[in-house]
Amino acid sequence: xxxxxxxxxxVVDDDDAMRDSLDFLxxxxxxxxxxxxxxxxxxxxxxxxxxxxxxxxxxxPGIDGLExxxxxKATRPNLPVVIIxxxxxxxxxxxxxxxxxxxxxxxxxxxxxxxxxxxxxxxGAPREADPANEIGVRVASLSPRERQVLDGxxxxxxxxxxxxxxxxxxxxxxxxxxxxxxKMQAGSLSDLVRMAMRAGLLRD
Amino acid sequence: MERGAGPETPSAPAADFASAIAGGPGFGPIVVDPAxxxxxxxQPARTLFGLDPLSPADxxxxxxxxxxxxxPAVERELARCAAAGDDxxxxxxxxxxxxxxxxxxxxxSAGAGASRRLSGGVLDIDSQMRAEEALRxxxxxxxxxxxxxxDAMIVIDATGTIQLFSRAAERMFGLxxxxxxxQNVRVLMPEPDSGxxxxxxxxxxxxxEPRIIGIGRIVAGRRADGSTFPMHLSVGxxxxxxxxxxxxxxxxxxxxxxxxxxxxxxxxxxxxxxxxSAMGEMASALAHELNQPLAAISNYMKGSRRLxxxxxxxxxxxxxxxxxxxxxxxxRAGQIIRRLRDFVLRGESERRIESVAKLVEEAAALGLVxxxxxxxxxxxxxxxxxxxxxxxxxxxxxxxVNLMRNAMEAMAESxxxxxxxxxxxxxDGLVEIVVADTGQGLPEAVRANLFQPFFTTKEAGMGVGLxxxxxxxxxxxxxxxxxxxxxxxxxxxxxxxxxx
Numbered sequence: 001x002x003x004x005x006x007x008x009x010x011v012v013d014d015d016d017a018m019r020d021s022l023d024f025l026x027x028x029x030x031x032x033x034x035x036x037x038x039x040x041x042x043x044x045x046x047x048x049x050x051x052x053x054x055x056x057x058x059x060x061p062g063i064d065g066l067e068x069x070x071x072x073k074a075t076r077p078n079l080p081v082v083i084i085x086x087x088x089x090x091x092x093x094x095x096x097x098x099x100x101x102x103x104x105x106x107x108x109x110x111x112x113x114x115x116x117x118x119x120x121x122x123x124g125a126p127r128e129a130d131p132a133n134e135i136g137v138r139v140a141s142l143s144p145r146e147r148q149v150l151d152g153x154x155x156x157x158x159x160x161x162x163x164x165x166x167x168x169x170x171x172x173x174x175x176x177x178x179x180x181x182x183k184m185q186a187g188s189l190s191d192l193v194r195m196a197m198r199a200g201l202l203r204d
Numbered sequence: 205m206e207r208g209a210g211p212e213t214p215s216a217p218a219a220d221f222a223s224a225i226a227g228g229p230g231f232g233p234i235v236v237d238p239a240x241x242x243x244x245x246x247q248p249a250r251t252l253f254g255l256d257p258l259s260p261a262d263x264x265x266x267x268x269x270x271x272x273x274x275x276p277a278v279e280r281e282l283a284r285c286a287a288a289g290d291d292x293x294x295x296x297x298x299x300x301x302x303x304x305x306x307x308x309x310x311x312x313s314a315g316a317g318a319s320r321r322l323s324g325g326v327l328d329i330d331s332q333m334r335a336e337e338a339l340r341x342x343x344x345x346x347x348x349x350x351x352x353x354x355d356a357m358i359v360i361d362a363t364g365t366i367q368l369f370s371r372a373a374e375r376m377f378g379l380x381x382x383x384x385x386x387q388n389v390r391v392l393m394p395e396p397d398s399g400x401x402x403x404x405x406x407x408x409x410x411x412x413e414p415r416i417i418g419i420g421r422i423v424a425g426r427r428a429d430g431s432t433f434p435m436h437l438s439v440g441x442x443x444x445x446x447x448x449x450x451x452x453x454x455x456x457x458x459x460x461x462x463x464x465x466x467x468x469x470x471x472x473x474x475x476x477x478x479x480x481s482a483m484g485e486m487a488s489a490l491a492h493e494l495n496q497p498l499a500a501i502s503n504y505m506k507g508s509r510r511l512x513x514x515x516x517x518x519x520x521x522x523x524x525x526x527x528x529x530x531x532x533x534x535x536r537a538g539q540i541i542r543r544l545r546d547f548v549l550r551g552e553s554e555r556r557i558e559s560v561a562k563l564v565e566e567a568a569a570l571g572l573v574x575x576x577x578x579x580x581x582x583x584x585x586x587x588x589x590x591x592x593x594x595x596x597x598x599x600x601x602x603x604x605v606n607l608m609r610n611a612m613e614a615m616a617e618s619x620x621x622x623x624x625x626x627x628x629x630x631x632d633g634l635v636e637i638v639v640a641d642t643g644q645g646l647p648e649a650v651r652a653n654l655f656q657p658f659f660t661t662k663e664a665g666m667g668v669g670l671x672x673x674x675x676x677x678x679x680x681x682x683x684x685x686x687x688x689x690x691x692x693x694x695x696x697x698x699x700x701x702x703x704x
Contacts, residue, residue: 015496015500017496017497017500018496018499018500018503020500021499021500021501021502021503021504021507022503024503024504024507025503025504025506025507025510026507027507028506028507028508028509028510028511029507029510086491086495086496086499107495107496107498107499107538108495108498108499108501108502108534108535108538109499109502109535110535111502111503111506111507111531171679171681174555174594174596175555175594177555177556178555178556178557178594178703179557181556181557182557182703
């Protein structure tokens, strides 16, 4: 351990209290933390080499969270990036997961979840809350119709758009959607998107 | 001719008479043969008929000079006199310098058979006829104006008897002119005016103090079918000789009032909608602004708790628990804000398998704010065997919040304030949620209109809550209904599809 430079969590958030409290929380769990006020500053510091994980807010002046994610993935595709947001809307979650975010967390969040992702990232092991083969089993249990609706959802389509594509009523889509959420054991749509990605269902 | 005073004076009356029968301007003696229409013309008669004073006129038939429009009537009269020996009295027009000119021919019949003659004179009645015509056309014009004015016109005499009843009045009161004229005007008004109108008139006759004349006011009118309507009435008085007549102009205000009411409704709706969207924007901004500090609080708490784990402090355990709870409360506050934001800014309908208990408990937390101060008792009786339904959480909570707030308001004046929310399975794979209160209940008239948009019994209500609620429940494949309950309050029942 001593011979290796300690990997740090790079935190970027334009809100002072958020940034400081994240620093406090992560530090209390034993993580090394560096905080940045803007994504620009973080990108500049990235070449230092000791970044093991990035935690970024979505809404920021200048380069926002998704753009930061895009730029990091272009140069360091293996660096885990956790996106945190005050608004958990579906297209944003789908977009973040497609861009390769390690996780998508809504504020205010459960510390266990954030720390779990961050610590796994720092340890260099991908977090496997739901093993890929387990997710595969759940996907396989879906009916063809449920599978079509799942594909539509993770493609970021609205219920209406999915209904139109498959020539069924939006009401029916809602029922399939409720059923497949239950079968996939997904608590939220971003959960579902995450699992779909892990199961290799997300197309670019 | 100068007349001197002299012994010849007795001859003067005869000369005057001769001069009189010779005619003058406006009067011309004439003798007509009714059988042929030929005439013996005096000079003034020639002038009146527009004949050249020098042309031989004996061959001219009288009827030829008459305006073609009046000619048949004149010929008919002449024929009648020829046959029956009647006297003649006929008015007609002749053409003088191309202009019609009214004359009247008055003649006495004398003789019999072929020798029958009509002797008399022709009178110039043109200016008189023109005056009459002008009067008639003015009257015609006035009548047409009165008939096109949307205001009804009613004329009564001093005793209240209807003398005139315009076309608009017929339409407005649903009464024909024939039915109305001769009746007392009180048939056009509801009580108490109907019973008092005669005394109003009597008082005016006695005191001469006008109460409505020249002022105009809004009163109630009564149609023939008994229905009443708001009307604006202005009354004028006219005197013909000793007799008084009152003319009333009536404007039906039904339409105007309806327009005004709907305008007020629309305005209220608009204010409500703009307030809602302002609230939505505010809630959204608030959610974002408050989430930041709340998340920060939660992070500090959780971090502190971690640091305490290895502390030898004997109170560490208690502090840990307190920090955990404080952090949970911060997260809860964030969820409330998120829920409020979802509630106001409804996005696309999102159906999921939801727990009835959770739906109801969360809705109660939102909807019954301030209920404890009111002394309201909430009792939940939810059947755990049918807890799962397919529903859009936000929409169903909106309905439940609406029902609970209605119940709360309905119970504001009640001695007993108990709200019971229960659930249970019903037929066709549906789950029923029942919201029952002990409020003022549902009179039949209210119940019939309950789900109509813009129906409200509340002073400040919009009357859209229940109609929207029903739409939401029906879009879920369920039903929303209302009934009075034995406790004297109202019971609302909604059904949702059970999750299979």
